[in-house]
Each structure stands twice: as structure tokens, then as C-alpha cells.
Amino acid sequence: MSDQTPEQASREVIDRVQGSFDRQGLMRLLGAQLTHVAPGRVQVTLSHRDEVTQQHGYIHAGATSAIADTAGGYAALTLMPPTSEVLTVEYKLNLVAPAAGDHLEAIGTVLKSGRTLSICRLEVFAVSDDGRKLVAAGQQTLIGVPGTPSTTGVSS
Amino acid sequence: MSDQTPEQASREVIDRVQGSFDRQGLMRLLGAQLTHVAPGRVQVTLSHRDEVTQQHGYIHAGATSAIADTAGGYAALTLMPPTSEVLTVEYKLNLVAPAAGDHLEAIGTVLKSGRTLSICRLEVFAVSDDGRKLVAAGQQTLIGVPGTPSTTGVSS
Amino acid sequence: MSDQTPEQASREVIDRVQGSFDRQGLMRLLGAQLTHVAPGRVQVTLSHRDEVTQQHGYIHAGATSAIADTAGGYAALTLMPPTSEVLTVEYKLNLVAPAAGDHLEAIGTVLKSGRTLSICRLEVFAVSDDGRKLVAAGQQTLIGVPGTPSTTGVSS
Amino acid sequence: MSDQTPEQASREVIDRVQGSFDRQGLMRLLGAQLTHVAPGRVQVTLSHRDEVTQQHGYIHAGATSAIADTAGGYAALTLMPPTSEVLTVEYKLNLVAPAAGDHLEAIGTVLKSGRTLSICRLEVFAVSDDGRKLVAAGQQTLIGVPGTPSTTGVSS
Numbered sequence: 001m002s003d004q005t006p007e008q009a010s011r012e013v014i015d016r017v018q019g020s021f022d023r024q025g026l027m028r029l030l031g032a033q034l035t036h037v038a039p040g041r042v043q044v045t046l047s048h049r050d051e052v053t054q055q056h057g058y059i060h061a062g063a064t065s066a067i068a069d070t071a072g073g074y075a076a077l078t079l080m081p082p083t084s085e086v087l088t089v090e091y092k093l094n095l096v097a098p099a100a101g102d103h104l105e106a107i108g109t110v111l112k113s114g115r116t117l118s119i120c121r122l123e124v125f126a127v128s129d130d131g132r133k134l135v136a137a138g139q140q141t142l143i144g145v146p147g148t149p150s151t152t153g154v155s156s
Numbered sequence: 157m158s159d160q161t162p163e164q165a166s167r168e169v170i171d172r173v174q175g176s177f178d179r180q181g182l183m184r185l186l187g188a189q190l191t192h193v194a195p196g197r198v199q200v201t202l203s204h205r206d207e208v209t210q211q212h213g214y215i216h217a218g219a220t221s222a223i224a225d226t227a228g229g230y231a232a233l234t235l236m237p238p239t240s241e242v243l244t245v246e247y248k249l250n251l252v253a254p255a256a257g258d259h260l261e262a263i264g265t266v267l268k269s270g271r272t273l274s275i276c277r278l279e280v281f282a283v284s285d286d287g288r289k290l291v292a293a294g295q296q297t298l299i300g301v302p303g304t305p306s307t308t309g310v311s312s
Numbered sequence: 313m314s315d316q317t318p319e320q321a322s323r324e325v326i327d328r329v330q331g332s333f334d335r336q337g338l339m340r341l342l343g344a345q346l347t348h349v350a351p352g353r354v355q356v357t358l359s360h361r362d363e364v365t366q367q368h369g370y371i372h373a374g375a376t377s378a379i380a381d382t383a384g385g386y387a388a389l390t391l392m393p394p395t396s397e398v399l400t401v402e403y404k405l406n407l408v409a410p411a412a413g414d415h416l417e418a419i420g421t422v423l424k425s426g427r428t429l430s431i432c433r434l435e436v437f438a439v440s441d442d443g444r445k446l447v448a449a450g451q452q453t454l455i456g457v458p459g460t461p462s463t464t465g466v467s468s
Numbered sequence: 469m470s471d472q473t474p475e476q477a478s479r480e481v482i483d484r485v486q487g488s489f490d491r492q493g494l495m496r497l498l499g500a501q502l503t504h505v506a507p508g509r510v511q512v513t514l515s516h517r518d519e520v521t522q523q524h525g526y527i528h529a530g531a532t533s534a535i536a537d538t539a540g541g542y543a544a545l546t547l548m549p550p551t552s553e554v555l556t557v558e559y560k561l562n563l564v565a566p567a568a569g570d571h572l573e574a575i576g577t578v579l580k581s582g583r584t585l586s587i588c589r590l591e592v593f594a595v596s597d598d599g600r601k602l603v604a605a606g607q608q609t610l611i612g613v614p615g616t617p618s619t620t621g622v623s624s
Contacts, residue, residue, distance in 0.1 A: 025209040026216035029185060053181040060182035061244050062222020069217050088217050089429060090294075090453055092248035092404055092560040094587050094609060096580045111605055112564045116428070117401060117455070119562050119605065137579055137587065138246075139607055141402055141453065141562060143429070245585060246609055248404040248560055250431050250453060252424045267449055268408045272584070273557060273611070275406050275449065293423055293431065295451055297406060297558055297609065299585070337521040338528035341497060365493040372494035373556050374534020381529050400529050402606075404560035450558075 009037045009078050016082065017042065017074045024070065032067050034074070040110035042074040047103045059099035064106070064124050064136050068093060072108030072120035072140040079113045083147030086118070093122060093138035101126035104135065111139075118142045165193045165234050172238065173198065173230045180226065188223050190230070196266035198230040203259045215255035220262070220280050220292050224249060228264030228276035228296040235269040239303030242274070249278060249294035257282035260291065267295075274298045321349045321390050328394065329354065329386045336382065344379050346386070352422035354386040359415045371411035376418070376436050376448050380405060384420030384432035384452040391425040395459030398430070405434060405450035413438035416447065423451075430454045477505045477546050484550065485510065485542045492538065500535050502542070508578035510542040515571045527567035532574070532592050532604050536561060540576030540588035540608040547581040551615030554586070561590060561606035569594035572603065579607075586610045 008014065014037045021027055021034045027044075030052055036043040044067040046052065046059070054060040069088055077086045105125045112119040124136035164170065170193045177183055177190045183200075186208055192199040200223040202208065202215070210216040225244055233242045261281045268275040280292035320326065326349045333339060333346045339356075342364055348355040356379040358364065358371070366372040381400055389398045417437045424431040436448035476482065482505045489495060489502045495512075498520055504511040512535040514520065514527070522528040537556055545554045573593045580587040592604035 020211045023211040024216060025206045026219055029207040050181045051185040055176045055179040056241070060180060060222060061225050061247075062218060063182055065221040065225070066216060066218020069221070085212070088251050090248065090250040090402070091217075092246065092607065094246040094580075094607060095244050096582075096587055112562075112602065114564075119564055121605075134580065137589075137607065139560065139562060139605065246558070248451065250424075250451060252426075252431055268406075268446065270408075275408055277449075290424065293433075293451065295404065295406060295449065332523045335523040336528060337518045338531055341519040342530075362493045363497040367488045367491035368553070372492060372534060373537050373559075374530060375494055377533040377537070378528060378530020381533070397524070400563050402560065402562040403529075404558065406558040407556050 007038045009039050012082070013037065013078050017077060021070070021074065026066060027070060030063055030066060037074065037078065039078050040075055040113070042071045042078065042108050044071040044106045045103055046106070048101060059104060061095050064095065064099050064104060065093055067104065067106035068108065068122040068124050068136060068138065069140065071106040072122050073142060075108035075110050075120050076113065076118040076142045079110055079118070080144050085145045085147060086142050087145060089117070089141040089143050091122065091138055091140035093136055095136050097133060097135045099126055099135045101128035103127055108140070116143060118144065163194045165195050168238070169193065169234050173233060177226070177230065182222055183226060186219055186222060193230065193234065195234050196231055196269070198227045198234065198264050200227040200262045201259055202262070204257060215260060217251050220251065220255050220260060221249055223260065223262035224264065224278040224280050224292060224294065225296065227262040228278050229298060231264035231266050231276050232269065232274040232298045235266055235274070236300050241301045241303060242298050243301060245273070245297040245299050247278065247294055247296035249292055251292050253289060253291045255282055255291045257284035259283055264296070272299060274300065319350045321351050324394070325349065325390050329389060333382070333386065338378055339382060342375055342378060349386065349390065351390050352387055352425070354383045354390065354420050356383040356418045357415055360413060371416060373407050376407065376411050376416060377405055379416065379418035380420065380434040380436050380448060380450065381452065383418040384434050385454060387420035387422050387432050388425065388430040388454045391422055391430070392456050397457045397459060398454050399457060401429070401453040401455050403434065403450055403452035405448055407448050409445060409447045411438055411447045413440035415439055420452070428455060430456065475506045477507050480550070481505065481546050485545060489538070489542065494534055495538060498531055498534060505542065505546065507546050508543055508581070510539045510546065510576050512539040512574045513571055514574070516569060527572060529563050532563065532567050532572060533561055535572065535574035536576065536590040536592050536604060536606065537608065539574040540590050541610060543576035543578050543588050544581065544586040544610045547578055547586070548612050553613045553615060554610050555613060557585070557609040557611050559590065559606055559608035561604055563604050565601060565603045567594055567603045569596035571595055576608070584611060586612065
């Protein structure tokens, strides 16, 4: 887990997010990693491999979307009660440049955290020796689903 | 390739789409299949496997998005000149029900095919013994990129 | 109120929608009209006037959006309990052709009506002597807000 | 025209944008004003009047959308050649809080300005004695349409 920025979520929140991330079969299949968890802001990283490309060799918009959606979902989760789950209601994503580079960094940032719905900004950057470039940008709406206290055992 | 509906694209178009689909590393990784190619309408199918799930065992929104984006992109491609390529500009997707079932069927349907931009409707259905249910719906904007005749060798 | 199609909502639903529509200052300012109310499907019409145009003389995307949003919102409302209100969570709209013609017809159709959220398809057509043409297409997410029975007095 | 921030576009760009804005019948009907033009960033303001409201007295999502779309479109235009026009391809907008207050400020900011397509971030704030609050956020895709030099007479 990265510690390069000063602000990280509490250990409890980091563990809850990492535990949930590790249960996502798709994240494992893609080879994606959870690289930073801060209150309202989460980063997921994906290395460039042939297995995640489209027909021209760039990273497939579906893989870019998957890590963006996951980053936004967990960003929203960091601001919810410990027993809540979060579901993506919808999202929109612009693919603004070909996703080429060593790896992608997807960042989800909470714009608004409401009682029922949350809104996140989604950004995906391609990182290479030439620098860091925005390859996708979008916005996501999520709904919080309260958990059942008897089944969770999570302390605040 | 399915032949259950009367309308299919020409052999040339089917081969062009299948050839492009087979070069998509992500489609192979997910285990997705191109199951129908008609003018302006393409279907991609994805079987439920642990490797494509999220933390609750449903198919991950990223996998649902990947097959929807691919279906729409190829639907738009069927209506373009043989040397053209298509790129996703953006898309929006609502996840309307948990993606649970034996497999998902993603259908991209062209709403408008313009000189530069095309618009597609995206629908994803979950199929199980209980029937067929809409799990995602959205809309996608694509841009056509003219190819270079000298490099293609594709006959009309 | 148009009666050209066989399926209309009940008198109670029509009155509820028309009453709400008449309280929308923007609809009156634009000169828009509620022209059909069916369960899960509502149509709003806008005549072409200089006052609703953009700099090239076409109807402004904002006016197209306003009638599309209103049509979708009321389509969702027709399927909710009499005391509910509906709010737009978000929507996406593609402007697929210049909005030119005698008038626009915006149609909102419910794709999914859930306990909390509804999803609507949005379509706007321009009508002229040359026929009827799709000028905008999109999708909208709405949230139902339960009303308070003591303040409504509406019978089921 | 506001001069409260140090960075403004050139006089030529401001005049081009203001001239185009003044030709928008809908902006005049709504009573909206163009309040700041900077390279890649434009602000449009709308005062709260009964004529722009929806059934609960808040400013109608359609009016919020209209000023957001206009702000984004002109933000993109400031970065295009003098003879170009800009058209909205599509946009998505989340309504994150009721639009209540003295007036709304819509800000369009260019995220990416390409040869053909531009992407803008849209934000709308409600301003009142209590402060400034985000009421809508979204993203917009635009297409540049080259003008014909013989018809424009605009100097660079």
C-alpha cells in the first residue's frame, strides 16, 4: 500500500477496502492493485499486459472502466458507515487519449456524499517514461446499501 | 457464429469484425464470445465465472461494460467503409440489476451513423433458467477513423 | 390532452401529472405542452420560437434537455404511489441532429421502475413537413421521494 | 463583463463569445448572463426567477443544464481557431442538490482540446447569503466545425 501522500484513511477503513478489493475476481484477473486509500479518494493501478488490450494494442476501454469504477466505488465507501456496502448506479466515461504506457492509475474522488447517493469524479492516467497523461475522465453515481449489524462485527 | 436471426451482415463484414474481436486481448481474458453480427447490431456473450466477479459474486460492472462497449463499437463498425476503424469517444451505462445468471448477452445497436460520429444503444441481459433480464442499459458515442487503403487490402 | 393512442393513464394520474407540469415555471416560459400521459410513457411538445434558439437558429440543447428531462420525470412518476415526488438524479443526452422543424416532441419511457430509483429512456424528435426525425437521445436516472400522506389528499 | 480574476481571454475572443452568446434566444429568454471568459474557462450566470423554476420552486434542471451547456461550449470555443464553431455532441449532468439561491453560476472548463473533439467539465453553483454550494456537476463532449474563411472576416 502506498504511503507517498500524507493523507491516508484509518487502518480500519484501509482494511475494509482492501478486504473487499481482494474479493473482486475481476481485479485479480486483470492484475489490478489497490494502491492508495484516503477518505473520499482511492487509487487503483493496472499494468499494461497483452491480456488487457483491444485490437490496436492499447488498454481496452473496458479495463480502463473497470479500474475507474472500482476506484470510485471504494472512494465512496470510505465515507460510509462500516456496515454499508456500495453499488454503482451508473457512470459515464470519456476516453480522451489512447491508453498506452507502462501502467494506468485510476483515481476516484468523492464530489458529494449524501445519505443515499454519492457522486464521484473518475480520472485515469497513463504513466510512462514520458510522464503522466490523462486518458479517461468521467463521473459516477453510487447508492449506499446499509448492512445488517448482526452479520458484520466491524468496529468503528 | 449464431444463425438464429434471419438478418446477418455479409461474410466480409462478419470476417472483419471477428478478426478484430480476436485481436482483443481483454475479450480473450474474459472468455467473451462474439455471437451475432448484423448490420448495425452486434451481440457479445460472457459466461459467469469467478474471474469476472466483484466482491458480492455478481459479474463486475467493468466486465459488463467491456462487453457492452465492444458490442457497440462493432455495431458501429458494420456500417462504416471497410478500411475504417472505430474508437469509443465516451459511453454511459446504468447498472439496473445485479448481473447474476449463467451468462450475459451484450447488444450494441446503432441509433445514428454519421459521417464522423455514431451513436449506439447498449443493453446487457442476464440469462438463466428463470429467463432473460435487463441488467445494464446505456448509450455510447463513437468516432470513425478512416483507414489507409494501401495497408488494408480489404475488398468491399 | 391528446387521445390519439389507445393507452392513456388513469384520469387520476393524468390530473396529477398535468397539475405538477402546470406548476413548472420553465415549461410555461418555454411554451412547452404536456401532450400525452401513459403509464411509463410521457410526451412533452415544444414549438419552435426564436426565444428557444441558440446562435445558429436551431432549438437550444438546453430547451431540448428541459423537455426531455420533464418527459422522463413524469413517465417515472406515473408508476409511483400517488403521494410520491420524483427528482432527477442525473441524465445524459446526445444531440444527434440539429433541432430544426415546426416543433419538438420529447418522449420519456421508463426502462426500469425500482423501489428507490427509476431509469428512463429519453428521445426527442423534430417534426416538420418533411417528417419526423430523431434529434436527441439519452438516458436518465431518477429517485422517488415518498410524500407525506397528511399533506396530499390524493386518492389512489 | 467581470474582471475579478486576473486571467481573461483576449479582447477578440471575448467579443466573439459575447457576440455568439447574444444571438442565443434561449439565454435571453432565461435572463442568463455571460460573466467571465478566460481561455478554456467560461462562466454563465442565471438569476432565480419564477419563470425558470420547476414544480417545487427550485430552478429547473433544464435551466441548470442550459447554462452549463452554454458555458462548456464557449469554454471549448475559446481554444479553437477564430473561424470555428462548436456543437455539443453530448453531455451528462448530475443534479447533486436542489438549485435554490439568489443565482446560479455555471462554469465550463476544458479538460481536453483535440483536433476534432473537446471535453469539458461542467459545474453549477447556487449562490446565496449562506454561501456558494455545488448543485450540479457533469461532463460534456463537443465537436469543432471549421468555418469558411470567406464568410467570417474575423481576424486572429
